[in-house]
Amino acid sequence: MSSIRYTKKIALVDCNSFYVSCETLFNPKLRNKPVVVLSNNDGCIVSRSNEAKLLGIKMGEPYFKAKDIIIKNNVQVFSSNYSLYGDISRRVMRTLKRFNSDIEVYSIDEAFLDLSNFSDDEIEDVGKEIRSIVLQWTGIPTSIGIAKTKTLSKVANHIAKKKETGVTSLIGIENIDPILEKVEINDVWGVGRQLTKFYHQNGIYNAKQLKIFLIPGLKKVLMF
Ligand SMILES: [Mg+2]
Known part of the structure; x- marks a missing residue:
């Protein structure tokens, strides 16, 4: 006999390289290229594409420190455009609200979602669906970690970031x-x-x- 389980589950949805992803929406040529976005008054690097990460450019690094690498590798550099990022963030959050209207927006590119109303068995698929709908409707790639608490969903999200599917669920794993x-x-x-x-x-x-x-x-x- 099979029983359907509905345990507590929280998803952390986190946009990948959010500011860079926003810039790429309007400039598809940036796809798969090294790209960085700078903080206010162009002081520090606050967002990096995967290709920029692979070049060894660090998060939060002062621009002048990374300048050699940037020039040598023809890294595309953008000043931050917070009104654009805010607008796209609201679109992402609105899309997430279709899965649970009671979301907790944690930062401009992260939100916690209670998904306890979905069964344990289907939760990984639900995560994949959320990810694909957000991508379809907003153009923004995300990573989704699902677990029984917020902190663990953050752990799951960290693992998801390294996975092709972009989704990791720790639901039902006895020993984590x-x-x-x-x-x-x-x-x-x-x-x-x-x-x-x-x-x-x-x-x-x-x-x-x-x-x-x-x-x-x-x-x-x-x-x-
Ligand atoms: Mg992010």
Whole structure:
């Protein structure tokens, strides 16, 4: 006898290289090219295409530091256009609301969606459908991580980013420790350099260690 399970599930939908993806919408020639977008007054690199990442250009790096690589590799450089990004962000969020009107917009290119009303069995397919509809309707590629808490959905999203399908679900996986072990804390927790340093000083380098390390009270904050 099969039973349909509806457990708690949260999806984190994150637009890939969002500002670069927005620029590429209006300039398809940029596809599969190294492209970066700069912060206000062109100080730092705030968005990179995959090709730019592969050249070793770092997130948040000052423009002048990356300038040699940029010139040598003919990297396309854009000043940020926040009214454009805001407009496209609203289109993405509106599309996501078709799956659950109660979404939590977390940043300009990320949102949490409660998908508990879909069954455990179908959830990976639902993720793929969301991804394909967002791409069709807005032109923006996304990665989708699904898990039982927000923090774990962030872990799942990190894994999804490296996958062809762009979707990872941790729903129904009994022991996620081996997965957490492979995830470096600074990749997932959205914590700044200071907090990462603090964790490192305490010998904590991956998400599994962080879970064990959890002090009472912190558990809630991290949403495990
Ligand atoms: Mg993003």
